[in-house]
Amino acid sequence: MPRPGHRHAAASLPWDVARELAHAASAALAPRSLPLSAADGTTLATPLVSPGAVPPVDRSAMDGYAVRGEGPWQVVGTILAGSGVVAELQDGQAYAIVTGGSVPAGTTGVLQDELAVLSGDELLGTVVAGQHIRLAGEECAAGEVLLPAGVRIDPSVLGLAAAVGLDRLTVIPKPRVAAFVTGDELVQRGASGPGQVRDAIGPMLPGLIERAGATCTTVTHLNDSRQELLDAIAGCEADVILVSGSSATGPADHLRAGLTALGAELVIDGVACRPGHPQALARFDDGRLVIGLPGNPFAALTAFLTLGVAALHRLRGLPLPTLPVAPIPGGLAGHPTSTRLVPVRVTPEGAVPVGHAGSAMLRGAAAADALAIIEPGPTTAIAARLLSLDPGATPWTF
Known part of the structure; x- marks a missing residue:
């Protein structure tokens, strides 16, 4: 018999299937001009x-002299960056x-300052045709596609x-994520006591949440009250709602019953992984997602990296991340x-295990870079896919 407060692992979805379902559970958010x-x-x-076109006209790529023909040349003026x-x-x-x-029409090339010899208004040096000139349209032409849709926007x-x-871009905005942390036993300051x-x-x-490319709107602590949880979820307008500590089946775990009462569809009801198997994902008709995270810290972390990151990638219009093998x-x-x-x-x-991997422990995760995904079965894995502990990091290559 399953232990009280725990969903039976045999009824849970395989880890890969759950991750794929979380990614497929929603659609990309509506585009906006920002x-x-x-x-x-x-x-x-x-x-x-x-x-x-960029640049729109021929421009100098160096400080120096725009010259025509072979030297020597007579310097007849100065062109500053803002000159017409x-x-x-x-x-x-x-x-x-x-x-x-x-650069003026007729310019042969630009003689850079370091190679120029100036005597009064007479300039001496050697120039190759086209030297140090950025030609009009060199970077791109008018109407040229520079990046496809689906690219994550970074500073470059x-x-x-x-x-x-x-001045503006049409983008899929960052999803808004609200978190509700439940538990009468939880304290937010100082050390815990009996x-x-x-x-x-x-x-x-x-x-x-921020590293996964979303915006954290609030982290709210709730008592172990079904009505309090129902009211919090019903009144939340975030795209994704995280609920921790109420996702199992114990007497203080109200999430699944609450979601049913609110009319949500339970898409994922347990994942066959350790730690983190009580995780869940539900969907409202208006597109909001609710992700249930276990109450133990490392289990909650694995659940967020499993379901949360997958769902957020879809909302951002991005594919499910491919996991490197090490x-x-x-x-x-x-x-x-x-x-x-x-x-x-x-x-x-x-990938070298760091230990301290119990569901309530964060010591191992804090010392680690990734989670090794070890497939179920009696064999010993000599290689595994890696799930980064930083959802925004560039995947490793081996």
């Missing part, structure tokens, strides 16, 4: 197209010019958008029926 200052971390909803169009150069003429300045993308003259447990999940969730020196034993999630440190030799 100023560049608010677009970092969002996803391009439409291709990034240059409205004009300058009259065409004649043979034997030169203009002093700064980086980014528009914002810089590119500004460089081609855009009958008390220091809340470790509440301080952990905002960083996880060798495991010494190997790791599998569980007979459940996927094991084991904290490991990533080294040049592979």
Whole structure:
């Protein structure tokens, strides 16, 4: 018989299936037009197209002199970066010019300052045709697609958008995530005492949410009250609602019954993994998702990385992340029926277990870089996929 307060593992979904279902449980959020200052971390909803050529005119790539023909040249003026169009150069003429300045028509090349010899107004040096000139349209032509839809917007993308003259981008915005941490036994300050447990999940969730590309709107602590939980969920307008500590089947676990009472569809009801098997995911008709996280801290972390990250990627218009494979020196034993999630440190030799992997422990996760995904079965895994403990990190390659 299953233990009281725990969902029977045989009724739970395989870990990979649960992750895929979490990604498929929703659709990307509706696109919005945002100023560049608010677009970092969002996803391009439409291709990034240059409205004009960049650069729009031929420009100097160096501080120096725009010259025509072979030297020596007579310096007849100066072109600053903000100068307008300058009259065409004649043979034997030169203009002093700064980086980014528009080169006059007829320019053979730009003689950089370090190689120029100036005697009065006479300039000496050697120039190769086209030297140090950024040609009009060199970076892109008008109407050219620079990036496809689905690209995550980072500072370099914002810089590119500004460089081609855009002030706004059409993006899939960051999902809004609210978290409710339940438990009469939890304390938020100081050490725990008899009958008390220091809340470790509440301080952990905002960083996880932000690193997963979403916005944490609130972390609220609730008592073990069904009505209090129902009211909190019903009144929450976030795209994703995280509930920790009420996802099992004990007398203080009200999430599943509460979701049924509110009319939500339970998409995932337990995952065959250790730790974290009581996790759940439900969906409302309006598209809001509720993810149930176990009350033990490491189990809650594994559940967020399993269901939360997958769901948030879909809401952001991104595919389910592919997990890299790493060798495991010494190997790791599998569980007979459940996927094991084991904290490991990533080294040049592979993924090395760090220990302290109990469902209530965060010591192992804090010392680790990733979770090794050990498939169920009696064999010892000598390689495993890696689930990064930082949802925003670039995957490793081996």
